[in-house]
Amino acid sequence: MVINIEQAKIIRNRIDNFKEKYNIDFEKSIGNREIINNGWDKILFSEFKENQLIIGMLLNTRYKINDLLSEIILSYNEDIDESTEFYLLIITKSVKEKIILLKSEFDKNLKKLIMERCSINIKYGRLIIEVATAFIPEIDCKPAIGITDRIRVANYSKDNSDIKIESSREGAVYTANLIDLIKLYEQTGEDIFKANLRIGIDDVLGxxxxxxxxxxxxxxxxxxxxxxITLILPKSSINKSKYNKLILENIYSKEKELKISIINGAQTITAASSFLLDENSYGKESEDTRELKDKAKSSAKVILKIITYDDKLNESENRKFINKVSVALNRQKPIKGQDIALVSSFVLSINEFYQSQNNKGINELDKFFIIRRGEIHSIPDRHYDLSKLVKVLKAILGKNPSAIRNIKLDNLLAETKNNNDGLDFDVNEEIILKDKTIFKPKILLSTYTNQREVYIKQFNENYSFVNDIMEIESLMEEHSNAIFKTERKKLKVEDLLGEYILENQSDDNEVEKRRQRIYAMATSGRYHLLSCIFYSECYKQLERNSNTNIESVWEEFLNNGDFTEIKLNAEFKEHFMDIKKYLKLIEGFIEFWVKFKRSEINNPSLYYANEFKVSKDDYEMLREYVKYANNIDKVGIK
Incomplete structure (x- = not known):
């Protein structure tokens, strides 16, 4: 069984984050071939701190999950109560085991198990489970794909005379055994879809x-x-000497990076795998059902397009070619600007920087990774969905939170268009995202490759705050979702807002109006709050550290913002941890909002959704809030 390289990196980062945050003393096990081969079906790490129970387990046999969890839960039984949050990372040994586990109702069973063992009721959102698949690369593996005929196929080749290198790209179309492509997925894991823009996207269209x-x-x-299905790979990685099969060889680089990729058809592979590899119900389903699956494995054929490129081309040219093909093939299906942006120079450079090591002048924990739609957005891993990240960047770097509700995401992610060939970019050009307020000009793949020191300096100045602010935005989103749920149920007393207001309310006639104000700001106005609170904290830090006139320093910061030295500490973050403190923060912001709008607090139009779309006021709002928060200390942050 093979370990997915990217997944191993994610898990290592997760372990490092736990280790740093909770001072856990354990060895990093993932990626260590010896430890994994000798140590499945065991607890990898556990820690109880700040009323959070964090557990990581290596799971080869899904039936042992209850036994493993029971043992560890009992050891912390005295510490656990109804307010405890449970974080469980389950690392399975294979794609097949992950599919079976996810299709079972194991999460409900685990929740029931914890409730029974600890005699508690687990509240909504307090049991968080992530399932990852761990692989160890089998560098010398040679997957085989069965085909009907190697001779009678459609072939195409193109000389790359425009690149002035003696090389060519070739294509061929085969009829292949679907089950062999599923086995290829099993052997390589999610890495096989690395260059695919749409892997993991929900089954919206059925x-x-x-x-x-x-x-x-x-x-x-x-x-x-x-x-x-379309598979793209170097010429040196395919052997066509057999009549009825294609042998894939040399598929890993010396650095253990997978060189081949399914750039179109990932949904076919994952959906077929979910059906054909699911043996969870074997023993329960009928013999007829098992025969149907066996028949599908033996008889299902699929069109397989193989595209090869010459290894003599430099890595940058090959990457551009792969990106171009991936974008073109996936644009024939529902695809968003977010997907195209994933192969932009900005995103590619951010992700390569995240994966690089031994960089001088950078705090490794300031780096982050941008995922594809459908992959797991994870604050601890510093893996961010681009749609979430761009909203935060627009609120902070762009100083324009109203745009988040006023402009479509695809417009925020619009790219420079070079229509030389009908596509949005040429193979020899970098895809450049247009919005320079949030996508800074020097954060490009070419700068990262050729001017590393310049790139790091630009990253520190413009993006070193991202992980802190994404953590805070995540807490705000969690609280907003909780408020939204209780309001949708129209609860009046026994709910989050009701409890908070009753604790802090002197006039019964104001209860409903107050509820509406808080609800509107928590849902529609949270990016305005985030932007203002963040810049107020920046002002305080600049004031503490400045040896000159703070006003000139502040003006320079607002105009050219260098965030290198801005750090959001635990004391600042504490105001977003507890929902009651957060609600108090919101009410403080509402006081400012009323003054800024020069209105009355009970004016209902102040809290309409459209009121949070007035972009022309954003910059002035931010400046006024900083003055308000630092001169009239009613906002809640000391």
Whole structure:
């Protein structure tokens, strides 16, 4: 079994974060071949601190999960109560085991187990489970893909005369065994989809169910009813010497990076895998059902397009070519600007920087990674969904929180267009995201490659605050969602806002108006609050550290913002941890909001959603808030 390199890095980062935050003393096990091979079905780490129980386990046999969890829960039983938060990271040994685990109701069973063992009721959102698959790379593996005929295939080749290198790109279309491509996925894990823009995207159009229905009922028609799969790889990684199979070899680099990628058809692979590899119900389902799955494995064929490129091309040119093909193929299906932005120079450089090591002049914990749609957005891992990140950047770097509600995300992520070939970019050009207020000009792949010191300086000045502010935004989102849920249920007393207001209310006639104000600011106005609170903290830090006139320093900061020395400490973050402190913070901001709008606190129009879309007021609002917060200390942050 092979370890997915990216997943191993994620898990290592998760362990490092736990270790740093909670001072846990354990060895990093993931990625260590010896420890993993000899140590499955065990607790990797556990720690109880600040009323949070954090558990990581290596799981090979899903039936042992209850026993493993029971043992560790009992050891902390005296510390656990109804306010305890449970964080569980389950690392499975294979894609197959992960699929089976996710399709079972293990999360409900675990919740029931904890409640029974500890005699408590677990509240909504207090049990958080992540399932990852750990692989160890089998560097010398040679996956085989069965095909019907190597001779009678459609071939195409193109000389790269425009690049002035003696090389060519070739393509061929085969009829392949679907099960062999699923086995390739099993052997390589999620790495096989690294260059695919759409991996993991939810089954919005019902495509997954259609794929599985075809395999269940008419597997012999699969070739006709599916768009096919595209695999891109270096010429040196494919052996066509066999008549009825393609042998993939040299698929890993010396650095253990996978060199091959399925850039189109990931949904076909994952949906088919979810059906054909799920043996969770074996023993319960009928013999007929098992025969249907066996028939699908043996008879389902799929169109396989193989694209090869010459290894003599430099890495940068190959990457541009792969990105171009991936964008072009996926644009034939529902695809968003967010997906195109993933192959922009900004995102590629941020992600390469995150994965690099031994960089001088950078705090490694300031780096972050931008994921594809459908992958797990994770604050501890510093892995961010681009749609969430760009909203925070627009509120902070752009000083324009109203744009988040006023402008479509695709417009915020608009790229420079070079329509030389009908696409939005040429293979020899970098995709540049237009909004220079949030995507700084020097944060490019070319700068990262050729001017590393310049890149690091620009990163520190413009993005070193990101991880702190993403953590705070995540807490704000969590509180806003909780408030939204209670308001949707129209609870009046026994809910978050009701409890808070009753504790701090002197006039019963004001209860409902107060509820509406807080609700509106928590849901529609939270990015305005985030922007103002952050810049107020920046002002305080600059004032403490400045040896000159603070006003000139502040004006320079507002105009050219260098965030290198701005750090949000635990005391600052504490105001966002507890929901009652957060609600108090919101009410302090409402006081400012009323003054800034020159209105009355009970004016309902102040809290309409459209009121939070007035972009022209944002910069002035931010400046006025900083004055307000630092001269009239009613905001809640000391």
């Amino acid at each position: 495509v997954n169910s259609e794929i599985q229905n075809t395999l269940r009922n008419n597997p012999e028609d699969f070739w006709f009813l599916n768009n096919g």
